[in-house]
Amino acid sequence: MQQRDLQKNNMNVLAIDYGTTNIGLAWMQVGVAVALPFGVIKTKDRNEQKNKLITLLKEERIDVLVVGLPMSAEGIEESKNEIRVKKFIDGLLKEYTIEVVYIDERFTSQQADNTPGNVSRDEQAAIIILEQYMYSKR
Numbered sequence: 001m002q003q004r005d006l007q008k009n010n011m012n013v014l015a016i017d018y019g020t021t022n023i024g025l026a027w028m029q030v031g032v033a034v035a036l037p038f039g040v041i042k043t044k045d046r047n048e049q050k051n052k053l054i055t056l057l058k059e060e061r062i063d064v065l066v067v068g069l070p071m072s073a074e075g076i077e078e079s080k081n082e083i084r085v086k087k088f089i090d091g092l093l094k095e096y097t098i099e100v101v102y103i104d105e106r107f108t109s110q111q112a113d114n115t116p117g118n119v120s121r122d123e124q125a126a127i128i129i130l131e132q133y134m135y136s137k138r
Helices: 046-059 080-093 108-113 121-136
Strands: 012-018 022-029 036-042 064-069 099-104
Touching (some): 012 046, 012 121, 022 046, 046 080, 099 121, 108 121
Parallel strands (some): 064 099
Antiparallel strands (some): 012 022, 022 036
């Protein structure tokens, strides 16, 4: 899919930190350009995760889904977690069409642990992923 022009001020972007139990969420509207925590999807059931995420994407009219990709430390070969995330997103894309952008999320959980604030670790990791995406577009 071709990436959209981020100058469209009403474009909604959602970032996810896809974990084994939780999916951390962060949201921004391009014109505001501030990443905000947007909750956590808490379930281990992959089908339920997918359905809840699709519902959220529809209800919030999300234009771009930014996905944290847990690459191997060397960044050369796919890690088991990277394969798991891509498999989840591939399943989502079979049921819902949306532009997906992958962002290297190595060390975001550690960064989230060291970030002060009241949001959950999962949401904070998603915020970091979304901020990396925003900076890559400047």
